[in-house]
Amino acid sequence: MTQFRPGREVMVAGVGLHPFGRFSSKDLAALALDAVLEALKDADVRWKDVPVAYFGHVYYQGMSVGETALAKLGLTGIPIINVENACSSGSTAFWQAYWGITTGVFDMALAFGAEKVPRGPVTVTADESPDRYIGADHMMAGYGLRMRRYMEDTGAPPAALAQVAVKSRQNAALNPYAHRKQTYTLEEVLNSRPIADPLTLYQCCPTSEGAAAAILCAGDALDRYGIDKSRCIKVAGAVLRSGGYNSRGSDHSAFSPYRTEPAALDAYEMSGLGPEDVDLVQVHDAATIGELQQLEALHLLPYGEAWVATQEGRTGLAGSIPTNTDGGLLAMGHPFGATGIRMIHETVTQLRGEAGPRQIADAKVGLAQCSGAGDVTTVHIFTR
């Protein structure tokens, strides 16, 4: 782990979320601003004290949208950096904010993300790419391929995959911010419209709109800003990994869950914690199969066992490894730029003991994993 040399302790001092869903009367900047205002209020810091901001988003909504959103607060001349890293754009913005502080460059930072994802299947390549003729560039088709192979290799039945969606909807029913709050039965999930067999509609995350924000602060600067230490959550590990050599090569690497494993091992080493210490986890469940494979790649469950654990209820709110406690991408929806910070919002809320009916008892360590096509993975570990 020689490339990591964290310095100062970094805390999350505040988090904010705009509900996820469809908001035709609000533009991207307006969604983002609401989340930022909530995070500033939550941390009880003044905008004019924030020295840097990182903004995650993917779809083109005009240039430098981060500046447009923050202009409403009054442009203070600080560096504002717009970040695009596919579905992990928000968590990449957070990662940059962490490293900006731990290295001593900044004492505080705003990380925020927002998105208005168009309806319909999500593709990765540009419109003029030859892939449109080949038919392979289709995010949920990629998950369909992974799911079929996982079922073949592990013996997981369709009902085990569908149970992931049932569980996510149960969690989301307790979350006023979720895009999809109604619960479904196993049969309803299995019998919903097929999208890319064996994936059915309710096993795919909705494309959504929404925004999320976090205020990070150096541990040694909390007093100077008058921040309430009792509500601060420590960032114990912050790792980003992009696709690498030997990431199984060929043209399906964009759909591979394997990038998560080295990122997780780095994050465990950096934090001095192991998978056995994690009390709750948010993972990238763009489709049901994603949750199972990420839990295994994070070493939270042995390979081929996540589907069994799901059927036994071990990933539920009352289980041994509560997963996607706010409903995850499957029920929160997936506004790309916001998702990674939404996961951090939920983790921080849980570790503060402020998650209400979703609260995991005595939660001390939380992990948030967010993937992006390309491929990218971020793993963040938080401690109370």
Place this chain on the structure above:
Amino acid sequence: MPVSVDSNRLRLTNEDGTEGVLVGFRCRECGTHVFGAATFCQGCTSDQLEPVDLSQHGTLYSYTIVRVPPAGWPGQVPYTLGQVQLPEGPQVLAEVVDCPAEDLKIGINVELTLRQVRGEESGADRVVYKWRPAGTT
């Protein structure tokens, strides 16, 4: 005259676009094969790559039936997308054609087949590589 959908991945070997080969590179240092364009080896980062023609046969590693196509898909719906393992190592994603649903299984042997797809407006037709069960006549 039809053109290859992507000359970095498919080289046509006759004028009417009915024959062609998948192309890639082999690393002279570690032997890793790459499908499509490459400047450096994906196994060891060496730049000692030699162009090679890849196998016309492979096995079906996984498949999905796409019911809701991506924007711009010019083919029929639903269509079967196959993830095919080549003997040299790379996997190649493409449509699986001429395969009845009851024959579609992980592990079946498949072979390359080329199909012409109408191009955009006045553009040339594209020749697209696809898979079909081995021995299809």
